[in-house]
Amino acid sequence: MFSSVIHQLRSMLSTATTDSKPKVLILNSPDKAPSEYVAQLKEMVEFHSIEQGSHDVVTGRIAEAVKEKGPFVAYVVFINWWSRPFPWPMDQALVGPLVETGCKMISSGGAGYDFVDIKYMSANGVYYANTPEMPALRTADSTAMMILQALRGSSQREADARAGRWFDPATPLAKDARCSTLGIVGMGKIGKFVSQHMQHFGMKVIYHNRNRLPPDEENGAEYVDFETLILRSDVISLHCPLTESTRHLLNKEVFDRMKKDMIIVNTSRGAVIDEDALVEALESRKVLRAALDVYEFEPKIHPGLIASKHTTILPHCAVANETFERDQQTELLLNLETFIKTGKPINAVNDV
Numbered sequence: 001m002f003s004s005v006i007h008q009l010r011s012m013l014s015t016a017t018t019d020s021k022p023k024v025l026i027l028n029s030p031d032k033a034p035s036e037y038v039a040q041l042k043e044m045v046e047f048h049s050i051e052q053g054s055h056d057v058v059t060g061r062i063a064e065a066v067k068e069k070g071p072f073v074a075y076v077v078f079i080n081w082w083s084r085p086f087p088w089p090m091d092q093a094l095v096g097p098l099v100e101t102g103c104k105m106i107s108s109g110g111a112g113y114d115f116v117d118i119k120y121m122s123a124n125g126v127y128y129a130n131t132p133e134m135p136a137l138r139t140a141d142s143t144a145m146m147i148l149q150a151l152r153g154s155s156q157r158e159a160d161a162r163a164g165r166w167f168d169p170a171t172p173l174a175k176d177a178r179c180s181t182l183g184i185v186g187m188g189k190i191g192k193f194v195s196q197h198m199q200h201f202g203m204k205v206i207y208h209n210r211n212r213l214p215p216d217e218e219n220g221a222e223y224v225d226f227e228t229l230i231l232r233s234d235v236i237s238l239h240c241p242l243t244e245s246t247r248h249l250l251n252k253e254v255f256d257r258m259k260k261d262m263i264i265v266n267t268s269r270g271a272v273i274d275e276d277a278l279v280e281a282l283e284s285r286k287v288l289r290a291a292l293d294v295y296e297f298e299p300k301i302h303p304g305l306i307a308s309k310h311t312t313i314l315p316h317c318a319v320a321n322e323t324f325e326r327d328q329q330t331e332l333l334l335n336l337e338t339f340i341k342t343g344k345p346i347n348a349v350n351d352v
C-alpha cells in the first residue's frame with residue numbers, strides 16, 4: 001500500500017507543470033513557524049487555507065474548497081487551541097471530500113488522536129500524522145508540577161490563605177514525595193519524562209504500559225501489571241491514549257481497590273476517568289486529592305470537581321507555553337515535507 005501511495009503522489013507531482021505545485025489545504029495558517037521554513041515549503045506546494053470553526057462549519061468549508069480549488073494531496077490542521085469550537089470529530093463527513101479526491105495525508109496538532117477516524121483513513125490509504133514531540137516535555141513538566149501540587153495540597157493551602165485561614169490544621173498535611181510510589185499508566189514519551197522528573201524528587205516509579213519497555217528505556221521505573229499498579233501506587237498519573245479499552249479505566253471498582261488517600265493526576269484525556277466515580281472517591285476520601293488538566297466533556301468541568309476543596313483544576317493547558325505553537329506548527333510542516341518528499345509523513349500513526 002505504501003508504494004502505491006508514493007506512486008499516486010509521484011503521478012500527481014509529475015502531472016504538475018512547473019507553475020502548478022501539489023495543493024495542500026490548511027486550516028488556519030503556520031503563522032508562528034519559522035518564516036524561512038514556511039517559504040521553503042511554499043516552493044514545493046501551493047497552500048489554500050480555510051478558517052477554524054465547528055465540525056459542521058469546517059465540513060462545509062472543506063467541501064467548498066475541494067470543489068473550487070482542489071484536488072489536495074494533503075490537509076494540515078494548524079489547530080488553534082485557544083479558539084473554540086474545534087472541528088472535531090475528524091470523521092468521514094468532514095474529510096470525505098478530500099479523501100475521495102486523492103488526499104493521502106492528514107495531519108493535526110497534538111499527540112492525542114482520539115478525535116480522528118483512523119479506521120476510515122487507513123481503509124482509504126490515507127496517513128494520519130500527529131505531533132508527538134511538541135507536547136512531550138511540556139506536558140511532563142506540567143504533570144510534575146501537578147503531582148507536587150497534589151502531594152503538598154498547595155491548591156487547598158492557597159485557597160485557605162486567600163480566605164484568611166493561615167495554615168489551617170483541618171487541611172491534610174503534605175505527603176512526602178520520597179516516601180511515595182508513583183504509578184504511571186502509559187509509558188510513552190510523556191510518561192518517560194514524568195518518570196525521570198519525579199525520580200529526581202525521590203519518588204519510586206512503577207509503570208504499566210501495553211508492552212513492557214526494553215530494559216534500557218526503563219530508566220529506573222519498574223514494570224508492573226495494572227492490578228499491581230492500582231494496589232501499590234500512592235499517586236497515579238495517566239499518560240495513556242483514550243481508546244475503547246482505556247475509556248473509564250479508573251472507575252468505581254478500580255477506585256475501591258486503591259489505597260486510601262490516593263492522589264490522581266490526569267493530563268491525558270478526561271474520559272480515561274469516570275468523573276462521577278472520581279467525585280464520589282474524593283467525597284469518601286478514598287482519593288485524597290486530584291490534579292486535573294483534562295475533562296470528559298471539555299470545556300465543561302464536572303461541578304463536583306469544581307466544588308471539591310481537594311482538586312487542582314487546570315483548563316487543558318499542560319502544553320501551553322510561549323513556544324508551543326511555534327514547535328507544533330514546525331512539526332506539522334515537517335510531517336508535510338516528509339510526506340511530499342517520501343510519500344509518508346514522519347509521525348504517521350497508521351499503516352496504509
Ligand SMILES: O=C(O)C(=O)CO
Nearest residue numbers: 110111112135316319
Ligand atoms: O497533545 C495533545 O494531545 C493535547 O491534548 C495537547 O493539548
